[in-house]
Amino acid sequence: MTEQTDNMGQDPKASTAEADGHVVSGAGWRPYPATMLGPEAGAAPRPHRPGGDTLVHLDGVSKSFGSLRVLNSVSLEIKRGQTTVIIGPSGTGKSVLLKLIVGLLLPDRGEVYFDGGRVDKMSPTDLVEIRKEIGFLFQMSALFDSMDVGQNVEFPLVEHTDMTAAQRDERVDRVLRMVGLSGLQHKWPSMMSGGQRKRVALARAIVLEPMLVMYDEPTTGLDPIRADLINELIIALNTKFGITSIVVTHDMVSAAKIADRMLLLYDGNIICDGDPETFLRSENPLVQKFIQGQADQIELESIRKGLDTQRVEE
Numbered sequence: 001m002t003e004q005t006d007n008m009g010q011d012p013k014a015s016t017a018e019a020d021g022h023v024v025s026g027a028g029w030r031p032y033p034a035t036m037l038g039p040e041a042g043a044a045p046r047p048h049r050p051g052g053d054t055l056v057h058l059d060g061v062s063k064s065f066g067s068l069r070v071l072n073s074v075s076l077e078i079k080r081g082q083t084t085v086i087i088g089p090s091g092t093g094k095s096v097l098l099k100l101i102v103g104l105l106l107p108d109r110g111e112v113y114f115d116g117g118r119v120d121k122m123s124p125t126d127l128v129e130i131r132k133e134i135g136f137l138f139q140m141s142a143l144f145d146s147m148d149v150g151q152n153v154e155f156p157l158v159e160h161t162d163m164t165a166a167q168r169d170e171r172v173d174r175v176l177r178m179v180g181l182s183g184l185q186h187k188w189p190s191m192m193s194g195g196q197r198k199r200v201a202l203a204r205a206i207v208l209e210p211m212l213v214m215y216d217e218p219t220t221g222l223d224p225i226r227a228d229l230i231n232e233l234i235i236a237l238n239t240k241f242g243i244t245s246i247v248v249t250h251d252m253v254s255a256a257k258i259a260d261r262m263l264l265l266y267d268g269n270i271i272c273d274g275d276p277e278t279f280l281r282s283e284n285p286l287v288q289k290f291i292q293g294q295a296d297q298i299e300l301e302s303i304r305k306g307l308d309t310q311r312v313e314e
């Protein structure tokens with residue numbers, strides 16, 4: 001089964017040329033590894049959006065599970081129109097943070113606001129309303145395997161709108177086109193590749209035209225080409241449609257490419273916060289350790305791939 005790559009008229013050469021022009025210098029600069037700066041890394045300098053007013057606000061939020069303290073008085077404002085990338089080691093509470101924003105979890109202490117409304121005190125009816133404004137791409141794509149692609153994407157429209165069948169068809173068609181899966185309404189998710197399933201899940205997450213889309217590790221498990229397709233989609237939704245994005249990722253290549261702002265969550269707190277260049281230059285040893293750790297992973301992968309090639313040639 002082939003993956004469609006002809007989505008949204010992207011010119012693949014454009015980002016390569018920009019990446020080639022990416023010059024890194026400056027006092028105190030500690031280079032992040034060359035593997036992150038190659039053309040395939042797509043580390044093109046994109047103008048970072050300053051962002052508008054605050055769309056999401058966490059004020060002194062703490063969350064524990066039993067004796068496990070996950071978030072320790074986290075305060076954070078997400079600006080409208082920006083792509084904010086959250087990185088951090090496994091188990092630091094990145095997914096918990098996203099679930100707090102959409103009211104799937106409640107904080108022990110502190111306050112959570114979305115678009116001015118207090119999420120952690122909202123009635124179930126009001127929560128339904130704000131969730132229409134928040135698309136959530138879960139870590140696992142969480143598609144309904146008993147429904148075809150079209151039905152999966154249409155589901156939120158059936159649940160939350162009084163659109164006619166013809167209007168729903170038109171909307172489903174439009175969002176599938178946006179994610180490069182035009183005309184695949186009648187495919188079964190179980191017959192699709194991981195990258196395609198992710199894009200179906202993304203189509204479903206944006207079908208209600210939300211203000212905010214939250215992506216939980218959207219490129220994990222995808223090869224670099226398919227991962228980059230997801231990066232391009234995140235950028236396009238942000239730049240073409242003004243959708244505010246929060247992206248949790250382990251993938252520093254993705255992070256450097258898509259972020260207007262990067263945050264490192266570590267041991268219950270945000271310990272580094274800035275635009276990608278400032279962030280990647282941070283001399284904070286924890287930030288560097290995290291970046292270097294990721295680089296090791298990338299190198300390991302390429303070494304493994306090299307070994308596979310040798311095996312094939314033998």
Ligand SMILES: Nc1ncnc2c1ncn2[C@@H]1O[C@H](COP(=O)(O)OP(=O)(O)O)[C@@H](O)[C@H]1O
Pocket residue numbers: 065068070088089090091092093094095096097
């Ligand atoms: N509903 C839950 N009940 C109990 N523990 C949880 C729950 N959700 C998350 N945790 C724990 O909280 C910690 C942070 O989880 P998570 O936010 O999923 O980490 P990550 O940063 O990898 O996304 C982990 O130790 C996880 O086991």
Ligand SMILES: [Mg+2]
Pocket residue numbers: 094095096139216
């Ligand atoms: Mg997680």
